[in-house]
Amino acid sequence: MSRRLFPQPLDLANGRVDMSHGAGGRAMAQLVSELFAAAFENDYLAQGNDAAMMSPPPGRLVMSTDGYVISPLFFPGGDIGSLAVHGTVNDIAMAGARPLWLSAGFIIEEGFPLADLARIVEFMAGACKACGVPLVTGDTKVVERGKGDGLFITTTGVGVVPEGLHIAGDAIRPGDAVLVSGTLGDHGIAVLSKRENLDFDTDIVSDSAPLHDLVAAMVAAVPEIHTLRDPTRGGVAATLNELANQSGVGLILQEAALPIRPAVRGACEMLGIDPLGVANEGKLLAFCPAERAERLLAVMRAHPLGRDSAIIGRAVEDDRRLVQMETEFGGARVVEWLNGEQLPRIC
Amino acid sequence: MKYASEFRDGALARKVAAAIATDCEPGRAYTLMEFCGGHTHTIARYGLEDLLPPAVRLVHGPGCPVCVLPVGRIDTAVELARDHGVMLCTYGDMVRVPGSGRESLLKAKAAGADVRMVWSTLDALRLARENPDRQVVFFAIGFETTTPPTALALKQAKAENLKNFSVFCNHVMTPPAMRAVLDDGEAIPLQGIVAPGHVSTVIGTAPYQPFADRGQAMVVAGFEPLDLLQAIAMLVRQINEGRPRVENAYVRALTPEGNPKARAVIAETLTLRPSFEWRGLGTLPDSALRIADAYADFDAERRFAVPYRAVPDPKSCACADIVRGRKRPEDCKLFGTACTPDTPIGSCMVSGEGACAAHWLYGRHRDPSQRRLSA
Numbered sequence: 001m002s003r004r005l006f007p008q009p010l011d012l013a014n015g016r017v018d019m020s021h022g023a024g025g026r027a028m029a030q031l032v033s034e035l036f037a038a039a040f041e042n043d044y045l046a047q048g049n050d051a052a053m054m055s056p057p058p059g060r061l062v063m064s065t066d067g068y069v070i071s072p073l074f075f076p077g078g079d080i081g082s083l084a085v086h087g088t089v090n091d092i093a094m095a096g097a098r099p100l101w102l103s104a105g106f107i108i109e110e111g112f113p114l115a116d117l118a119r120i121v122e123f124m125a126g127a128c129k130a131c132g133v134p135l136v137t138g139d140t141k142v143v144e145r146g147k148g149d150g151l152f153i154t155t156t157g158v159g160v161v162p163e164g165l166h167i168a169g170d171a172i173r174p175g176d177a178v179l180v181s182g183t184l185g186d187h188g189i190a191v192l193s194k195r196e197n198l199d200f201d202t203d204i205v206s207d208s209a210p211l212h213d214l215v216a217a218m219v220a221a222v223p224e225i226h227t228l229r230d231p232t233r234g235g236v237a238a239t240l241n242e243l244a245n246q247s248g249v250g251l252i253l254q255e256a257a258l259p260i261r262p263a264v265r266g267a268c269e270m271l272g273i274d275p276l277g278v279a280n281e282g283k284l285l286a287f288c289p290a291e292r293a294e295r296l297l298a299v300m301r302a303h304p305l306g307r308d309s310a311i312i313g314r315a316v317e318d319d320r321r322l323v324q325m326e327t328e329f330g331g332a333r334v335v336e337w338l339n340g341e342q343l344p345r346i347c
Numbered sequence: 348m349k350y351a352s353e354f355r356d357g358a359l360a361r362k363v364a365a366a367i368a369t370d371c372e373p374g375r376a377y378t379l380m381e382f383c384g385g386h387t388h389t390i391a392r393y394g395l396e397d398l399l400p401p402a403v404r405l406v407h408g409p410g411c412p413v414c415v416l417p418v419g420r421i422d423t424a425v426e427l428a429r430d431h432g433v434m435l436c437t438y439g440d441m442v443r444v445p446g447s448g449r450e451s452l453l454k455a456k457a458a459g460a461d462v463r464m465v466w467s468t469l470d471a472l473r474l475a476r477e478n479p480d481r482q483v484v485f486f487a488i489g490f491e492t493t494t495p496p497t498a499l500a501l502k503q504a505k506a507e508n509l510k511n512f513s514v515f516c517n518h519v520m521t522p523p524a525m526r527a528v529l530d531d532g533e534a535i536p537l538q539g540i541v542a543p544g545h546v547s548t549v550i551g552t553a554p555y556q557p558f559a560d561r562g563q564a565m566v567v568a569g570f571e572p573l574d575l576l577q578a579i580a581m582l583v584r585q586i587n588e589g590r591p592r593v594e595n596a597y598v599r600a601l602t603p604e605g606n607p608k609a610r611a612v613i614a615e616t617l618t619l620r621p622s623f624e625w626r627g628l629g630t631l632p633d634s635a636l637r638i639a640d641a642y643a644d645f646d647a648e649r650r651f652a653v654p655y656r657a658v659p660d661p662k663s664c665a666c667a668d669i670v671r672g673r674k675r676p677e678d679c680k681l682f683g684t685a686c687t688p689d690t691p692i693g694s695c696m697v698s699g700e701g702a703c704a705a706h707w708l709y710g711r712h713r714d715p716s717q718r719r720l721s722a
Contacts, residue, residue, distance in 0.1 A: 269351055272699070329572060330357030331394035333709045336688075 006030040015114040022108070022142025035118060036138060039125035044101070044136035052136035054101060057160050064091035065156040073120065073150055076190045077205030080153055081124030083281060086210045087232070088157040089131050093212035094228045094284065096167040096219045097159035102128065104155045105139045109148035120151065131210045133157070159212075164223055171226040172247035177293035178313040179286040181214065181306045182207065184236055185264045188278035193267070200270075204263050209282030214303045218286065221299040227287040230280065234338055237276040239285060240323045241337045250318025253325040253335065257312045277338045287315065354571030360398060363576040368400035370583045377403045377583055378535055380672055382525060383543035384411030384700025385570045391705035393572040403579060406535055406672040409524050409627060410543055412489040413440045413698035414670050417626040418658040420517055421446035424486050427515060428452060428460035431651045434478060436463045436471035437486040438493075440698045445691060447658050468500035475504070475512035484647045485514045492545040494518045494636065495609040498616040501642050515647040516638050519623065521546045522554045523634035527625075528671055529561065535672060539564030539582040541575065544597040551605025555593045562591050569597040616642050624657055626694060627670035666693035669702050676706040683707065 010030060020027035037045055044052040068084040078086075084104065092099040104124070108117065128135050161167075186207040193202045211230065219225060227247070231239040244251050260275050268275045282305065288296050293311055300306035313325075323335040371377065381387055387407045390396060396405060409415050425446050428435040435452065442452040442464060456462040461481075465471050468485060475483040487497040497514060504512045521543060528534060540563055542555055547567045555565045564585035568578035578596040585591055595601055616639055623635030638646040647653070660667055664686070665679035676682050676695070686692040688707055695701035 327393070328357060329355050329360065329393050331397060333392060333394065336708050 006034070010034050010114060012114050012118045017108050017110060017112040017114060017117065017142055019110055019142055019144070022140060028140065032140060035114075035121055036140070039121045040128065040135040040138070042134040042136070044134055052101070052103075054136065057100075059160045059163060062092055062095045062097045062159050062161060063156065064088055065154065066091060067152065067154045069149065069152050070191065071149060072191070072194050073116065075194050075206055077187075078208035078281070079120055079123045080151060081120035081122075082127035083208050084153040084155045085124055085127035085131060085133070086208050086281060088155040089133060089210045089212055090230045090281075090284070092157045092159035093210075093215040094167070094230055095159070095161055096165040096215060096225070096228065097161045097212075098216065099131065099133045099157050099159040099212050101136045101158045102133055102155055103137045103157075104135055104153060105141070107141050107143060107148055107152040107154075109150050110142055110145040112150055117151070124153075127210070131212065162219065165219055165225075167219070167225055167228055169227055169229065169243055169246040170248075172243060172249050172287045172315050173226060173289070174249055174315050174317040175290055176226055176249075176287045176315040177290045177296075177311050178240075178251060178253070178315065179288070179293065179297060179300065180231075180236070180259065180310055180312050181211070181284045181286070181300055182282075182308040183259045183261050183264065184231075184280060184283065185260060185268065185275040185278035187281040188235065189264050189267045191279075192271070200267070202263055202267055204261065204267070207280055207282035209305055211282065211284050211305060214300065214305045215284070217299055217303050218296060222288055222292050222296045224292050225286055225288045225296070228284055230284050232279050232281060235275070235277040235279055236285065237274065237323070237335050238337055240335065243285075243287075244318075244321045244323050247315070248321060249315045250321060251313055251315055251323045253313035253323070255325050255327045257310050259308045259310050274338075276335055290314070351571065354569070354573040355393070356573065360393075360395075360572055360576055363573065363580055364398035364400075367403065367576070367580050367583055370580065370587065371400050371402040372587055375402060375586075377539070377586055378406060378537050379403065379539045379541060379579065379582055380406045380408045380528065380537050381541040381575070382408035382410040382521070383541075383546070384414065384698065384702070385545070386541055386543070386568065386575060387411070387702050388700055388705045389570055389572055389575055391709040394709070395572055395575060398576070399579070403583065406537065407669065407675070407702040408540070408672060409528060409625070409670040410490065410521065410546075411670070411695070411698050411700040411702070412493070412519070413444060414666060414694045414701045415519060415524070415625045415627065416444070416488055416517060416694065417624045418446050418660060419624060419656050421451070422658060423653050423655065424515060425450055425452060425455050425460075426653055427484055427647065427651060428462050429455045429458070431482070431653075432461075433482040433484045433647075433651070434461045434463060434474060435484050435486055436465045436474060438466075438488065439464050441486060441488060443691060444694050444697045445661075449692070468496045472500055472503055472509070472512065475509050476507075479511060481511060482650075483512050484651075485512070486517070487514050488517045490519055490521050490543070490546050491549040492543075494613050494617070495549060495606075498609075498612040501616040501638065501645050502612065504645050505642060513645045513647040513650045514638060516617065516636060518617065518636040519625065520634055520636070521550065522557075523631050524625065524628060525555075525558060527628045527631055527634075529558065529563065531671055531673075533673060537563060538586050539566070539591070541578050541582070542567040542593075544569045544574070544600060547595075547597070547605060548601050549606050549609050552593050552595060552601075552603045559591045559593050564591045565593045567593075567595050567597050567601060569600060615639070624655075626660065627667035661692050664693040666695045666703075669695050676703040676710075679703070
């Protein structure tokens, strides 16, 4: 019988990450083997090389990377691990692409409980499995106590775009319909409600979810889709301003058409923030020719992640590239980028 | 959303606006000041000026707590955070207001100062308890609305004998500011004032009587669009009748006597400053509060040697004229060029209640002759 490589198993109940877990020695090998490799198990990881080797399918490849620094690490409806999978899968999907592979880099602060790390890795592996996207390579670093905030994760994804699709941020045309795949602001409010210095009671949970399956159904039914984007940081307000600039159009929203949960509306009212500026992690905005909008809406509503989809506005010719909103009150207002973080009201 | 959406009914708003137009007497001008920045924000956000007849003119008032704090006070806060090594707790908007040389608490934080954004005084007290080896200073600002929480925090700190907690007190008062605006010989003559709703829940309506006695129509209003239109309708009627008085259009939140308990806590912990510099209004006597001698141990200005230095506003910045209603944001040559919410020069561009921020967010693309979406 061969000598066991690691005489003691990791203490996943009470142990903590220490500097040796990132030092390249036996402790690091044990962490990688017993925690990461075990959870993410797949043929690419099993190659055991520094670089995973894959054979790309025919078609155009897309690639995207994103860092996750969310606080708290566990929040209603999700955690940093599954979010790191969903976020990057969604960035790939917004090109109309099918996600193929993921990589992940973990920066862990010394003293981080192994039990929390194990939970996060488990959620993350579960998310990979549910998405059908293997994590093919990864990296772990440990930084001294006080030099990180528990755990940061960076994921990179590669995907392939089916033939015949040309989905891009500069492709919106005047006359296009603007659709959203569901209620706005759920993620941001769920996370805010658990911030240490805020802590209000709400049933709102994050909408963190992978959107590639919804996108696959959408592009199959309506390949004429011009643009897709997920309104994450900065919310719908930032994303629409970004796209209006990129495409050189104006956008006009109907306030009455915006799907917003009453609880989110109420929390925003209380905090003095605009739901259009609050982050989402499982929603997308879609732009397509107006005559295809009803068909696209039907397909979206038929998918479990698009049940509350709505047509919320239209693109228009506008050299100023403004995003405006026809309000329920009966006027119009500009929907601006947010400056800095949304701040609480004081009076 | 009960008590909010009912007061944002556009069809009803148009009816009230039409009634105001009917009430306006031909050839008569109705120049009204909305004192409070919260009102300014609602007016801009809902485009209320578009609904009103041309005879009704609204002038923005100085009731934005962030806007009226002068550069010298920002400098002192920055100095406390940067040079005295304290943990400085502040309400959100204050972190971006530029002081001398465009230094701000946000920039001081980036350079290593310990600046914490808090949502209430309770957060500042908690930070003091959790960090017994640090000096925690609460940067208190605001009109009478935000004064009671500061007063309660002082009482609580004393009760707990918190040695590391103090307050940098910059609370200001509404009636002296109103008086200063009306006494300003260069300002636009006003016929009436929309008085602040939340301030009045504390001070009540009696403090406005002297202004009615001076001939100003006075109506206290809430912060939804219908609240404001209702108040304007009442002001127009008062002016027509030639019988200026104090009326309450915010009955769902406000009783005429205000909140005597809150005033008692303020009276116990805070006391009048002989004089205080305001941005735009200059140095006004008996217009602000400092910490009472019985609570001197919790006074940051006494604990740390931070003498007040008055600093002039940035050159060309029109905030001073804007807070006293002499100018509108679009009259400032820095507006939208050098001064934007991302690169603010004056305080009016920072606060959500500032006239410039409101105009930037909601008003600047509006074509007043068209009153519709331009695209």
